[in-house]
Amino acid sequence: MKNTLLYEGKAKKVYQSADRPGQLVLSYKNAATAFNGEKKATFSGKGRLNNEISSLIFPMLAKRGVESHFIERLNETEQLVHQTTIIPVEVVVRNLATGSITKRLGIPEKTAFASPLLELFYKNDELGDPLINDAHTLLLTDLTAEELEEIKHKALEINQQLQHLFSAMNITLVDFKLEFGRMADGKLVLADEISPDTCRLWDKTTQEKLDKDVFRQGTGDLITVYEEILRRLEAQ
Ligand code: TMP
Ligand code: ASP
Numbered sequence: 539m540k541n542t543l544l545y546e547g548k549a550k551k552v553y554q555s556a557d558r559p560g561q562l563v564l565s566y567k568n569a570a571t572a573f574n575g576e577k578k579a580t581f582s583g584k585g586r587l588n589n590e591i592s593s594l595i596f597p598m599l600a601k602r603g604v605e606s607h608f609i610e611r612l613n614e615t616e617q618l619v620h621q622t623t624i625i626p627v628e629v630v631v632r633n634l635a636t637g638s639i640t641k642r643l644g645i646p647e648k649t650a651f652a653s654p655l656l657e658l659f660y661k662n663d664e665l666g667d668p669l670i671n672d673a674h675t676l677l678l679t680d681l682t683a684e685e686l687e688e689i690k691h692k693a694l695e696i697n698q699q700l701q702h703l704f705s706a707m708n709i710t711l712v713d714f715k716l717e718f719g720r721m722a723d724g725k726l727v728l729a730d731e732i733s734p735d736t737c738r739l740w741d742k743t744t745q746e747k748l749d750k751d752v753f754r755q756g757t758g759d760l761i762t763v764y765e766e767i768l769r770r771l772e773a774q
Contacts, residue, residue, distance in 0.1 A: 548575060549735060560722060565616045572754040574666050585615040587764040588733040593617050594771045595732045602699045606728035607719055622719025622729050625679050626661040631697045632713040654697050656690055685726060689718050707770040712738035734764050
């Protein structure tokens with residue numbers, strides 16, 4: 539039986555697994571988009587790189603006690619995950635100021651936050667993923683106040699784990715975006731992907747950007763820097 543396409547996003551296709559009920563196949567595409575889809579390009583090999591990177595990071599987090607939807611890497615561009623209902627909130631954690639927060643609040647580039655700064659964005663392409671507060675989140679999702687606290691706590695915990703992981707690769711974790719999903723039994727787990735599409739990663743020595751900002755800003759070759767992230771991850 540063939541897997542059924544459930545949803546196609548900007549960077550991934552999501553299939554219902556034909557032979558494994560309750561499980562999904564995530565197929566990583568070669569597409570890169572930025573600025574809510576305004577800038578688009580195709581990079582041969584990007585799907586494989588993000589699948590490989592994500593397939594290494596989720597198990598590394600699992601070893602450190604972070605549960606996610608990830609089950610296993612299936613092949614070069616696909617991974618198997620538990621089916622969840624995605625909570626339409628992007629949870630961003632920032633260690634250093636760059637990107638939208640510098641423009642939105644006038645915070646100087648590279649300002650280090652004394653404690654990691656957490657922001658919530660409503661996952662809604664038509665609205666351009668606006669920044670929202672806790673009250674908005676409770677209004678727009680099925681999260682309870684306790685669950686929202688749980689997600690925030692988990693995101694900060696994941697920040698600590700990812701900071702350790704990337705630090706050992708001589709990389710500063712500048713910021714990143716997480717999504718959470720609800721399993722059939724109601725439990726909330728880390729979902730979506732963790733890759734250079736969703737993190738800002740700077741080489742500690744050279745400050746070189748090793749993430750999607752090279753595409754957003756047109757300052758480097760996406761495949762070269764994603765390959766570098768995969769190479770350093772594989773050495774861990
Ligand atoms: P921002 O500075 O543009 O708000 O991005 C913060 C972090 O979130 C950065 O690591 C990139 C990531 N991100 C996504 O993964 N998806 C998105 O749609 C956006 C806007 C940012
Ligand atoms: N993923 C978003 C988009 O396509 C934005 C971004 O990552 O910069 O358009």
